[in-house]
Amino acid sequence: MLSETVLKEIEEIKAKYPSARSALLPALYVAQREFGWQSEKAMQAVAQALNLPEAEVRGTATFYSMYKHKPMGRHLIQLCTNVSCMILGAERLVDFLKNRYGLTQNGTTADGRFSLVIMECIGGCDMAPAMLLNTDFYGDLTEEKIGEILGGYK
């Protein structure tokens, strides 16, 4: 269930649009923040709050890659491997994360500290290879640099 405060937050989002359904994407973000991922419970709660069929909520929630369908680690690494990052060495970073942290696509470290999502372009091509760590951009990455950065996230 969603708390009163969160329900109120969703009501406020609804007010920004001429139809309640338009609040679905933002409401899914809210649910993800509250539940950590799009669990059955999370999607049910959103369906209820917006008075939508659960199937519609699930259909939308599974279409977009930023909604997570399993629990994630405390910190989310979103590493770009698209062409601009690839030609400047993103693949080495993928290998490094695998060898050093055991991280693979959509995986989480055993201690629950990091999850890795390999992204399509994140618009950080001027600082390729680049990643988003939670909501922060990091660029010009090397194995050494990424190791250092991750060290700062407990």
Next chain:
Amino acid sequence: MENFLLKNIENPDSADIEEYLKIGGYKNIAKAFELEPKAIIEEVKKAGLRGRGGAGFPTAMKWSFAAADPKFPKYLLCNADEGEPGTFKDRPILEKNPHLLIEGMVISGYALGAEYGYIYLRGEYPHAKDVLNKAISQAYEKNYLGDNILGKSIKFHLAVHQGAGAYICGEETALIESLEGKRGQPRTRPPFPVNVGAWAMPTVVNNVETLCNIPYIISIGSEAYSQIGSKDCPGPKLYCVSGCVEKPGVYELPMGTSLKDIIFNHAGGIKGGKKLKAVIPGGISTPVLPESMIDCPMDFSSMPKHGSMLGSGAVIVMDESVCMVKVTYRALKFFEHESCGKCTPCREGTEWLRKSLGRIERGEGREGDIELLQEISENIMGKTFCPLGDGAAGVVLGMLKHFKGEFEEKIKAKGSRV
């Protein structure tokens, strides 16, 4: 040429409304409100502004269709999805010059009769979201947004709508679906969004950069504006350069600056003094050009004559060490992942292309694979619901046109070329 779109962005506080006001910001709203909405559309038409989202559609024409539709309310949507790989040209505006965008949207909304606007912002720009939300609330406080802008009884409301990681939502009808809370799949056209768009109302979708050109046109007038850059698509253009160059970044230059000039004069040339091999000139969906073909003006009408497209102005530079098979394979992985699944040629075709390319890339290529790639691409081209499929096919066909030898070599050698 002095920067307009990227003016003041070296100032660390450039996103603050006070800083924007200091450099003359928001003055163009008052100037525009002196004009009738129709006169603004006429100015934009005379200026010759063409949309910067990729297709280069004449902005005034789009606006006039929506303005002529008798239905109300009308909506103005800013396309800040910026999902085309290699593209990061709108990011400096969104993160550092948000008030220019707001100013552009207020004027545009007034011109076409829209009182509500949304900025559809890609989920991968969380920082821009905070900046925009703050800028919007500052603009409300100062009465540049709201029910009675500058006391002129002109109304415009604006909010940010955050996407959630789907390239297809940059396509304008998919964007509208996504704004309505649905899966982002393109709609059938006609009806066009200008008549039946968001919530079935007349809707204009414009790119961030397009909307930011509006205050410029109002400021210097259509006559002066039309003198900048290429004759048939004038104005400043943001080119974003990435890959193997010394100085990757966003460059504001007159439309039609040559690709060679962009790479060698502005972006500092090839990294580490290596040799240039190929350039993807307008984002991953535009056909590759070999080194011998980069002496071409980067604008909407010239690039097709040189076998590619301006697209989003995202220049991806590749030096001699980059393997074209690998690049093509990576590009197709992207298209397969982003295909929305609505139409068969795109959904199936991108998967087949990716699989065949993967085979060649792994050194398991078979005789006849090149013909197969050619055939699948031709069966996608022109047969898909939206241009995503065409983009995928165009990438493969472009690569085969200029770098077929590399594919053949890899099939023969059964191994990577590196």
